[in-house]
Amino acid sequence: MRLKTGILKLDKMLEGGLAEKKSFLFYSDPCVESLVFAYKMICTRLQEGDSIIYFINTRNPDTVRFSMKNYGWDVAEFEDKGSFVFLDAYSALIGKESREKYKVNDVTDFDAVRDEIGKAIKDIDGNRKIIIFDSLSNLIDLCGDAGSVLKCIKECLPNMLKSKAIAVFLFTTWDYGGDIVENIKGSFDYAIDMDKIEERRS
Amino acid sequence: MMQIDIPQNSASIVISPPLSGKKEFLFNCIADALEKKEPVIFISTDFSSEDIKKELAEKKLYDESCKGRIRFIDCYSQEAGKCLDDTEDTKRISGPLALNEVSVALAQTEEEISAEPKKHLVIFDSLSTILMFLNSLMIGRFLQVFIAKIKNAGGSVVFTLEDGMHEQKDTVTIEHMMQLIVHMKREGSKIMIRADGIEEYEEWKDLEM
Numbered sequence: 208m209r210l211k212t213g214i215l216k217l218d219k220m221l222e223g224g225l226a227e228k229k230s231f232l233f234y235s236d237p238c239v240e241s242l243v244f245a246y247k248m249i250c251t252r253l254q255e256g257d258s259i260i261y262f263i264n265t266r267n268p269d270t271v272r273f274s275m276k277n278y279g280w281d282v283a284e285f286e287d288k289g290s291f292v293f294l295d296a297y298s299a300l301i302g303k304e305s306r307e308k309y310k311v312n313d314v315t316d317f318d319a320v321r322d323e324i325g326k327a328i329k330d331i332d333g334n335r336k337i338i339i340f341d342s343l344s345n346l347i348d349l350c351g352d353a354g355s356v357l358k359c360i361k362e363c364l365p366n367m368l369k370s371k372a373i374a375v376f377l378f379t380t381w382d383y384g385g386d387i388v389e390n391i392k393g394s395f396d397y398a399i400d401m402d403k404i405e406e407r408r409s
Numbered sequence: 410m411m412q413i414d415i416p417q418n419s420a421s422i423v424i425s426p427p428l429s430g431k432k433e434f435l436f437n438c439i440a441d442a443l444e445k446k447e448p449v450i451f452i453s454t455d456f457s458s459e460d461i462k463k464e465l466a467e468k469k470l471y472d473e474s475c476k477g478r479i480r481f482i483d484c485y486s487q488e489a490g491k492c493l494d495d496t497e498d499t500k501r502i503s504g505p506l507a508l509n510e511v512s513v514a515l516a517q518t519e520e521e522i523s524a525e526p527k528k529h530l531v532i533f534d535s536l537s538t539i540l541m542f543l544n545s546l547m548i549g550r551f552l553q554v555f556i557a558k559i560k561n562a563g564g565s566v567v568f569t570l571e572d573g574m575h576e577q578k579d580t581v582t583i584e585h586m587m588q589l590i591v592h593m594k595r596e597g598s599k600i601m602i603r604a605d606g607i608e609e610y611e612e613w614k615d616l617e618m
Contacts, residue, residue, distance in 0.1 A: 237554045238512040266488070266503035266510075273492040274503065301506070301542055345506075348547035379509045381550040 213251030214244055216404050227335065228368045229396040234378040241401035243278065245339060245377055250280035253291055258333025260324060262340045264296040264314050268307055290333050294323050315350045317359040324367060335371040343378040353387045357394045413604055415565050416588055420556045422568045425593035430600035430616060431569045434593060435532055436468050438567055442530040448522045449479045450531045454505040454538035458483040482514045505538045508551045519562040526563035536583060537571040545579035552586050
C-alpha cells in the first residue's frame with residue numbers, strides 16, 4: 208500500500224506515495240527550499256490519520272510549529288490528540304531546557320535517540336507511524352563521521368520500521384567530498400532528489 | 410569614508426575581541442556601499458533586525474530613502490521566541506544553526522534585488538554564534554557554498570568573528586577561505602585596525618569614522 212504525500216510530482220515519482228516499512232532519503236542541494244515539501248507531507252499524513260515523530264536537530268521545535276502555521280498547516284490540533292510529537296535534539300545542543308516530552312541531551316548519542324524514538328513509537332496512536340529526521344546532514348556533521356552515522360542508522364532501522372512505520376531522512380548535499388554522498392544515497396530504500404520536485408513545481 | 414576598501418567579489422572577515430569596534434567597521438562598509446548605490450544584505454545572528462535598523466538609523470544609515478537598498482535576514486528573533494512574520498525588507502529564519510535556511514533566504518533576497526548578477530554587499534554578523542555550537546568542518550562546508558553563491562551573484566561578503574572565543578584551528582579554517590582579514594582593537598577611545606595582506610595596513614592604524 209502506498210501513502211500519498213500530497214505532493215503530486217513526488218507521489219508520481221514514488222508510484223503512489225510512501226511505501227510502508229521503508230526508509231526514504233529526501234535530498235536537495237544547498238539553497239534549495241525543500242522543507243516545505245516535508246511540511247506538506249506531514250500535514251497530509253496527519254490528516255489521513257497517521258502519526259508523526261519529528262526528530263529535529265537544526266532548530267527549535269517552536270519555530271517549526273510557527274513555520275508550518277504560516278504555511279496554513281497548524282499542527283496544534285494533532286499535538287493535542289497526540290499524533291504529532293517532536294523528538295527534540297536541538298535544545299540541548301544550544302544549552303536550553305527542552306519543553307518537549309521526547310528529547311535527547313546529546314544528539315550524537317545514538318542509543319538515546321533510538322530509545323526515545325522507541326518510546327514515542329510505543330506511546331503514540333495512529334494508523335501508521337512516520338519518523339522524520341531533520342536533518343541527516345546536521346547529524347553527520349555533528350558526529351563528524353558519515354560512516355559511523357550510517358552504520359548506526361542501518362542497525363536501528365529494522366527495529367524502527369517494524370509494524371507499519373516509515374522513516375524519512377532530510378538531507379542537504381553540502382560538499383562532503385569523495386563517495387560520501389553516493390554512500391548516503393545508497394543507504395536507504397528510496398533516495399529522492401527534491402530539486403527535481405522543485406523544478407517541476409515551477 | 411572607509412579606510413580599507415572591501416575588494417569586489419570577495420569574502421572578508423573582521424576578527425576582534427568583543428566591543429572593539431566591529432559594528433563601527435560594518436557601518437562604515439554599509440555607508441560606503443550605499444554611497445556607491447550598491448544594495449546591502451545584513452544577516453544577523455545575535456540581534457533582531459529591528460535592533461539593527463535602530464542602530465543604523467542612529468548613524469543615519471537607515472531611513473525612508475534607504476528602503477529596498479538594505480535588506481535583512483534575521484536569524485535571531487524566532488530563536489529568541491519572538492514568532493514574527495517576514496516584512497517587506499526582512500526575512501526571518503528559524504535560527505542561526507539552520508544553515509540551509511540561511512542559504513535559501515540569501516538566494517531569495519539576492520533574486521529580489523536583481524535577477525542578474527549585480528554588485529552588492531552581504532554582512533554576516535556573526536560567525537561566532539554558529540561556531541559556538543557547530544564544528545569548523547561543518548561551517549567550512551557551509552561557507553564554501555555560501556561564499557560561492559554570493560560571488561556568483563556579483564556580491565562581496567564581510568563576516569565577523571569574536572577573537573579569543575574559539576580554538577585556533579577553527580579560526581584558521583575560516584581564515585583560509587577569506588581574501589581579506591581585518592583585525593581590530595580598542596586603545597582608550599580609539600579604534601585601531603590592521604589588515605593581513607595589505608601592505609599599508611600591516612601596522613595598526615586609527616579607524617576613521
